Amino acid sequence: MKLTILGGGGFRVPLVYGALLGDHAEGRVTRVALHDVDAGRLDAVAGVLAEQAAAYKDAPDVVATTDLDEALRGADFVFSAIRVGGLEGRAADERIALAEGVLGQETVGAGGIAYGLRTVPVAVDIARRVAELAPDAWVINFTNPAGLVTEAMSRVLGDRVIGICDSPVGLGRRVAKTLGADPASAWIDYVGLNHLGWLRGLRVGGHDQLPRLLADTEALGSFEEGRLFGPEWLRTLGAIPNEYLHYYYFNRETVRAYQEAKQTRGAYLHTQQARFYEEMRQPGTPPLATWRRTLAEREATYMAANREAAGIGERDEDDLESGGYEKVALALMRAVARNERTTLILNVRNRGTLSVLDADAVVEVPCFVDADGAHPVAVAPLPLHAVGLVTAVKAVEREVLDAAESGSRAVAVRAFALHPLVDSVNVARRLVDGYRAEHPGLGYLNRP
Ligand code: G6P
Numbered sequence: 458m459k460l461t462i463l464g465g466g467g468f469r470v471p472l473v474y475g476a477l478l479g480d481h482a483e484g485r486v487t488r489v490a491l492h493d494v495d496a497g498r499l500d501a502v503a504g505v506l507a508e509q510a511a512a513y514k515d516a517p518d519v520v521a522t523t524d525l526d527e528a529l530r531g532a533d534f535v536f537s538a539i540r541v542g543g544l545e546g547r548a549a550d551e552r553i554a555l556a557e558g559v560l561g562q563e564t565v566g567a568g569g570i571a572y573g574l575r576t577v578p579v580a581v582d583i584a585r586r587v588a589e590l591a592p593d594a595w596v597i598n599f600t601n602p603a604g605l606v607t608e609a610m611s612r613v614l615g616d617r618v619i620g621i622c623d624s625p626v627g628l629g630r631r632v633a634k635t636l637g638a639d640p641a642s643a644w645i646d647y648v649g650l651n652h653l654g655w656l657r658g659l660r661v662g663g664h665d666q667l668p669r670l671l672a673d674t675e676a677l678g679s680f681e682e683g684r685l686f687g688p689e690w691l692r693t694l695g696a697i698p699n700e701y702l703h704y705y706y707f708n709r710e711t712v713r714a715y716q717e718a719k720q721t722r723g724a725y726l727h728t729q730q731a732r733f734y735e736e737m738r739q740p741g742t743p744p745l746a747t748w749r750r751t752l753a754e755r756e757a758t759y760m761a762a763n764r765e766a767a768g769i770g771e772r773d774e775d776d777l778e779s780g781g782y783e784k785v786a787l788a789l790m791r792a793v794a795r796n797e798r799t800t801l802i803l804n805v806r807n808r809g810t811l812s813v814l815d816a817d818a819v820v821e822v823p824c825f826v827d828a829d830g831a832h833p834v835a836v837a838p839l840p841l842h843a844v845g846l847v848t849a850v851k852a853v854e855r856e857v858l859d860a861a862e863s864g865s866r867a868v869a870v871r872a873f874a875l876h877p878l879v880d881s882v883n884v885a886r887r888l889v890d891g892y893r894a895e896h897p898g899l900g901y902l903n904r905p
């Protein structure tokens with residue numbers, strides 16, 4: 458079984474490889490091909506993987522290459538976790554948006570649109586290469602903005618591309634733990650789009666436990682989303698939103714916190730990650746220990762500006778463990794490759810699951826997964842306020858896809874202007890010009 462990792466020099470690759478190392482069963486991944494456009498980053502990550510592998514007899518073989526076609530040939534699974542424009546691009550996305558007083562987060566609002574406009578053409582090219590060179594491969598997309606990028610790739614690959622994100626899993630796990638329930642056996646009713654979903658119930662033996670949590674102020678104060686949104690707002694919603702909805706419900710405060718922060722998330726990560734890759738170039742650097750330290754630092758500062766805006770201080774020890782994006786990826790691969798049936802929250806084509814969206818819209822919902830792929834499970838309809846956000850944001854995503862295909866500046870302006878977190882058409886126009894001036898990857902938006 459061959460797994461190809463695109464963005465193979467990326468910082469999270471050792472998490473994925475670590476998950477593979479724990480899998481000793483028949484049908485496991487035995488070969489990993491890392492692909493990256495940057496050979497130096499590949500060297501750094503390959504060094505970490507080699508140290509991880511040393512403790513195992515059956516560790517998957519690793520090859521690294523900057524040749525995409527070579528990496529893709531013979532792949533059974535392709536993980537795509539690329540960052541078009543690098544972290545420098547992410548920092549620029551934030552800076553340009555904040556200068557206009559709007560949010561520049563990499564997946565939400567203006568920043569998400571800019572990043573999407575840059576990434577979609579590259580993701581579509583990759584999808585075409587996969588369709589040609591590894592037509593039977595399953596593509597697992599981590600690349601943000603994950604819902605939008607998955608939808609772009611699904612236009613080429615159909616249901617062979619599945620998007621994943623660890624934030625719904627993390628939320629489900631935190632809520633289950635607070636309720637004293639086993640996250641593996643509880644039914645988690647979570648629906649929406651990527652980074653725009655709500656946990657509306659958590660059933661154990663058919664009984665919804667969420668009302669018990671919503672009634673308990675102390676319990677709500679004990680986990681990240683409970684603290685971010687506060688008990689009163691959670692009771693008003695009757696649901697626990699994904700942490701990224703903090704940017705919507707507390708937009709003014711999060712924009713201000715980002716503006717006042719010493720560094721934006723992208724700028725911080727740009728420096729932090731550059732230091733890691735630089736350290737890895739120095740002879741004598743212990744790869745795994747250096748990577749682990751950098752990871753711990755990165756996790757501890759996740760969403761720091763939001764916590765600042767909410768006045769909730771440091772990240773809790775219990776929340777530091779990520780949702781386990783590598784675990785979701787491995788569970789998905791096992792289910793598909795070995796028919797180990799399971800239910801996972803994934804980004805897939807809607808097919809009537811949310812009746813307000815068309816069949817091809819990629820949504821983030823619980824899916825039954827088996828050897829035939831991921832099948833969305835029927836869910837209760839969203840309340841009207843959530844329908845409003847989901848349909849507005851999906852409309853924006855469609856404009857991004859249209860702009861990426863047509864190269865039309867006017868369509869790009871429409872994408873920004875129609876976003877609920879962009880408050881003026883003039884701002885949208887200036888954003889398109891500002892982003893185009895900054896990013897060579899947006900030069901294609903040169904048609905009227
Ligand atoms: C969460 C999100 C991912 C994101 C990751 C890292 O897991 O679901 O989409 O890539 O956090 O965020 P960061 O700000 O550290 O890059």
Ligand code: MN
Pocket residue numbers: 603621622623624652
């Ligand atoms: Mn995510």
